[in-house]
Amino acid sequence: MSEATEKAYLEAKKLYAKHGVDVDAALAKLADIKISIHCWQGDDVQGFLFRDKTLSGGIAVTGSYPGRASTPNELRTDLDAALALIPGKHKVNLHAIYADTDEEVDLDALEPRHFKGWIDWAKANGLGLDFNPTLFSHPKAEDGFTLSHTDPEIRKFWIDHCKASRRIAETFGRELGQPCVTNHWMPDGFKDTPVDRWSPRARLRDSLDEIFAEKIDEQYNIDAVESKLFGIGSESYVVGSHEFYMGYAMSRGKTVCLDAGHFHPTEVISNKLSSILMFTDQLLLHVSRPVRWDSDHVVTMDDELLEIARELVRGDLLPRTHIGLDFFDGSINHIAAWVIGVRNTQKALLRALLEPIEQLKQIEVEKDYTSRLALVEEFKSYPFGAIWDHFCDQAGVPVREDWLTQVKTYEKEVLRKRGQQSVMQ
Numbered sequence: 001m002s003e004a005t006e007k008a009y010l011e012a013k014k015l016y017a018k019h020g021v022d023v024d025a026a027l028a029k030l031a032d033i034k035i036s037i038h039c040w041q042g043d044d045v046q047g048f049l050f051r052d053k054t055l056s057g058g059i060a061v062t063g064s065y066p067g068r069a070s071t072p073n074e075l076r077t078d079l080d081a082a083l084a085l086i087p088g089k090h091k092v093n094l095h096a097i098y099a100d101t102d103e104e105v106d107l108d109a110l111e112p113r114h115f116k117g118w119i120d121w122a123k124a125n126g127l128g129l130d131f132n133p134t135l136f137s138h139p140k141a142e143d144g145f146t147l148s149h150t151d152p153e154i155r156k157f158w159i160d161h162c163k164a165s166r167r168i169a170e171t172f173g174r175e176l177g178q179p180c181v182t183n184h185w186m187p188d189g190f191k192d193t194p195v196d197r198w199s200p201r202a203r204l205r206d207s208l209d210e211i212f213a214e215k216i217d218e219q220y221n222i223d224a225v226e227s228k229l230f231g232i233g234s235e236s237y238v239v240g241s242h243e244f245y246m247g248y249a250m251s252r253g254k255t256v257c258l259d260a261g262h263f264h265p266t267e268v269i270s271n272k273l274s275s276i277l278m279f280t281d282q283l284l285l286h287v288s289r290p291v292r293w294d295s296d297h298v299v300t301m302d303d304e305l306l307e308i309a310r311e312l313v314r315g316d317l318l319p320r321t322h323i324g325l326d327f328f329d330g331s332i333n334h335i336a337a338w339v340i341g342v343r344n345t346q347k348a349l350l351r352a353l354l355e356p357i358e359q360l361k362q363i364e365v366e367k368d369y370t371s372r373l374a375l376v377e378e379f380k381s382y383p384f385g386a387i388w389d390h391f392c393d394q395a396g397v398p399v400r401e402d403w404l405t406q407v408k409t410y411e412k413e414v415l416r417k418r419g420q421q422s423v424m425q
């Protein structure tokens with residue numbers, strides 16, 4: 001560590017200690033938090049199974065930054081490059097379309113062996129894996145309906161795909177010694193106001209019940225369900241709404257997934273965490289950033305990210321929350337996007353861990369709202385950056401923006417040599 005970094009760290013530590021904040025304990029907690037890094041930022045949600053299919057499902061990637069991964073090996077090499085710039089040991093979140101196989105296999109016939117390359121790589125790198133069935137970018141999802149489709153044949157195809165996905169996830173969990181979270185998200189919905197809101201939801205409920213009827217040990221696989229308010233082409237009605245999945249998860253013992261970009265523009269997920277975890281065991285987060293119509297911009301250190309982190313820390317909700325990221329930006333360096341998103345999420349958690357929580361809670365109980373506001377505001381400018389620099393240094397990853405130099409070198413030596421691909425979706 002440079003002398004200046006060390007000095008700044010020791011000075012900062014003294015300031016926090018004045019308020020009874022144990023910086024070492026905060027850093028130990030931070031080191032234990034795994035972030036699930038979504039593989040799909042690395043290739044603009046293209047996957048490897050259906051290379052000629054364009055992205056569907058009411059989500060979109062814009063931008064054509066050169067060098068996106070187009071093979072499993074390239075994607076893993078890119079993830080290696082990003083992970084080298086991120087402190088701690090994490091998880092990687094795969095979608096079914098990222099199968100590593102030369103076989104021509106459809107989604108309903110996928111098996112754990114099609115993901116052997118990922119399992120071997122995760123094992124070698126001490127990483128966990130999470131999973132998602134892919135219910136989009138496929139001919140059988142072309143009219144925007146999957147598990148709630150009116151055609152029983154199409155529903156069966158997607159039910160079989162989700163069943164296959166849970167078996168793959170179970171293998172991930174068993175092989176890697178840590179549970180795999182399998183998140184079920186599907187785009188089903190109508191562009192315009194439907195006449196019948198009930199029937200698609202009844203069909204979705206029944207399809208999910210059939211998928212989850214197969215017992216899989218929760219030690220290896222945790223099932224989550226992700227709602228959405230609207231997508232492109234499903235502006236008026238989404239079958240899997242927030243209320244639908246709240247009810248479904250609560251009644252079936254499943255895990256709710258909250259995506260920060262899936263609610264009304266002024267509605268925030270930070271205010272939902274304590275309510276949901278009051279009544280369920282676990283929660284999955286898709287940390288993202290909505291911007292107007294888009295739910296998936298790269299995570300920045302904005303107010304909502306900080307508030308999510310504070311809720312998790314102040315409510316002691318971290319042990320019951322799986323933190324995943326979900327964004328895809330094709331207009332910037334794909335590796336930098338991962339690094340920015342993960343490091344920001346970690347930094348927000350550190351800021352929350354460095355707050356004098358007991359003192360603030362006591363002040364609130366005493367109804368001294370003036371001191372509450374004053375202290376919370378003052379703590380926003382406490383020198384958490386010096387503590388973060390120390391954490392990065394101890395973890396052997398670049399301090400501050402030094403990581404960008406490595407990304408630029410990687411771009412020059414690896415990404416630019418892959419050639420210019422057109423990725424505008």
Ligand SMILES: C[C@H](O)[C@H](O)[C@@H](O)C(=O)CO
Pocket residue numbers: 040045059132185226228259286295326
């Ligand atoms: C690719 C993911 O499954 C997708 O982003 C989903 O999680 C989502 O948020 C869709 O809007």
Ligand SMILES: [Mn+2]
Pocket residue numbers: 185226259286326
């Ligand atoms: Mn999501």
